[in-house]
Amino acid sequence: MGKKAIRYNRASVDDVFDDLEEYLDFCKSYGYKFREENLYNMRTYPFQQFSKFNNGKKFKDQLGVDLRRFG
Numbered sequence: 280m281g282k283k284a285i286r287y288n289r290a291s292v293d294d295v296f297d298d299l300e301e302y303l304d305f306c307k308s309y310g311y312k313f314r315e316e317n318l319y320n321m322r323t324y325p326f327q328q329f330s331k332f333n334n335g336k337k338f339k340d341q342l343g344v345d346l347r348r349f350g
Contacts, residue, residue, distance in 0.1 A: 311324075
């Protein structure tokens, strides 16, 4: 009797990592603090803005705001 193998859907795991890469690129491009644990957490402001960005809605460009304020 051996150990039971853990089976998972490879496509869903790949989707999570793809979303994580997109979220990282968004945070770098628009000046948000990147934290992996905020992925899929709608209570956090950066992920709310990322979700708006993905849906084609108007979102806040934090980097632009900071540049205008301090530049």
